[in-house]
Amino acid sequence: MVLVLDTADIPERDRAEAVRAAMLTATPACHLQHQDSGSSPRARIDLWHFGDAFLWRHDGTGMRMTRTPTHIRRDAPETIALALQEYGRARRSQAEHTLDLGRGDLLLSDLTAPYDYVWSGLGCASALSVPYDRLGLPVDLVRRAAPRLGASTLFPLVRQHLATLTRQADAVSCDGQAPAVGEASIALVRALLASTDSEHRDAAAALDDTLPARINAYIEAHLRDPELRPAVIAAAHNISLRQLYRLIQPPHTTLEQWIVTRRLAGARADLARSQERRSITDIARSWGFRDPSHFTRRFRGAYGLTPREWRRLTTEERAAS
Structure with a gap:
């Protein structure tokens, strides 16, 4: 900045x-x-x-x-x-x-x-x-x-x-x-402008070219929605699941796991910021995890600590600084 x-x-x-x-x-x-x-x-x-x-x-x-x-x-x-x-x-x-x-x-x-x-x-x-x-x-x-x-x-x-x-x-x-991130942002602006004039000869090509960026932005915008899953993403963009998996290929993981990983990262950041002002269950649900026990298992699998242990650790570090 x-x-x-x-x-x-x-x-x-x-x-x-x-x-x-x-x-x-x-x-x-x-x-x-x-x-x-x-x-x-x-x-x-x-x-x-x-x-x-x-x-x-x-x-x-x-x-x-x-x-x-x-x-x-x-x-x-x-x-x-x-x-x-x-x-x-x-x-x-x-x-x-x-x-x-x-x-x-x-x-x-x-x-x-x-x-x-x-x-x-x-x-x-x-x-x-x-x-x-x-x-x-x-x-x-x-x-x-x-x-x-x-x-x-x-x-x-x-x-x-x-x-x-x-x-x-x-x-x-x-x-x-x-x-x-700048490239993705430019692609979204391009898609927005092209979408206002679908009959223009350059609009269709622009919308096709920017489809991956639009899908990624859609995932980001709906990341907290527990209903977000590949079938919903594909339907929102009028493409098949096969097309979706071809367009969006997260490195070394599946699309489903990539979504979960990003949700866990968001919940981890919220746990560190909120201290005791919000319950762990509330934070889990706000990131699309309906079952608190499932959230705890996934969190521990990803970070080696339970959500409660992570919150306590970050609170202690903040108090010591």
């Missing part, structure tokens, strides 16, 4: 200029204006790299970002940004489309075209930036997709992926698999 800016460490008289300079580090050239008169701006801006894609998050007081034709002539990266409005309300105008955004809405911005984006009061948005040449989609398809995202069946899946990636960005960006 790169902490681009935290105005908590900056004197109030210098914050407006600091926010302006930081935003121009994370985004292409634009005109920035503080929206909340009578108060100094507050902001925290974080930036993470995932191979060819990067994620940035801006949490702070109201602002307006206007990108004009002059800005584009001076600084025109061939990039799109898919943004998630985490909280607060915003409005974005680009081309002939104006969108009002609230919590959980997705926004596609084409950074090669003018736009106006504004929010008042406190707000927060995270955005995944992807180079156009990595999308493998024509510009006309991408631009037509912008106002249609909400109608896509992939919208909830991509929204959850972006939200999860933002929550886990610190850990994931430091992992050796960060570029692979």
